Amino acid sequence: MELTLEKIRLMPIILLMIIGCFGLLNSKSILRSLLSLDVIDTATISIFVITAASVGYQTPIVSIERYSSYSDPYPQAIILTAIVIGFATQALLCAIALRLGRKSPMLRYRDLEK
Template identity: 45%
Template sequence: MLEAFVFATVLCGFFGIILKKNLVMKIISMDVMSTGVIAYYVLIASREGLFTPIVSSSVKNGAYSDPVPQAIILTAIVIGFSIQALMLVGVMKLARDNPTLETNEIEKNNTP
């Protein structure tokens, strides 16, 4: 059930990128899709019965979880944030030259 909600989040973001005409809405849709992909990765990586990889006296030879997926997810979040900021700067530069942020109007204004 949780996988279906995560997959629906990814699809909402994907269709937002395809169907929305406003550039800011496209950026938000990309962020929603990225959040869904990260949530799916966390959902798959989390398993029951695994202990944190901190050695203590209570857990002797238990099954420890791998900390590498957490590092990968943190890296993906930081990279996604920087890409989003870069795209918003690009939209700000486009907004200086164009009265609207609709893709159809921008293409009409910049076609030779």
């Protein structure tokens, strides 16, 4: 398995994903797992963006002068939906955390899982 430029570019994102998963599996309270989920979400979106930019990094918009190496617009368009859905999930989770916080303000799993 050789180390190409694309794989090196993906390294920081993989690191980010590992951080997110570590946080999610080790979190003691609801808020921390919520933030970790957001980190994983960001990492996933970045993977899409970097994959799209592997063929070129210029804006994929047709105007009078055509760019020579523009990025792939397909994954970029599709990831917009995932961004919105991720945001909606976060909002719903925050609403639940707010409701749960009335009874147990620390939002610790230890108190809630009884």
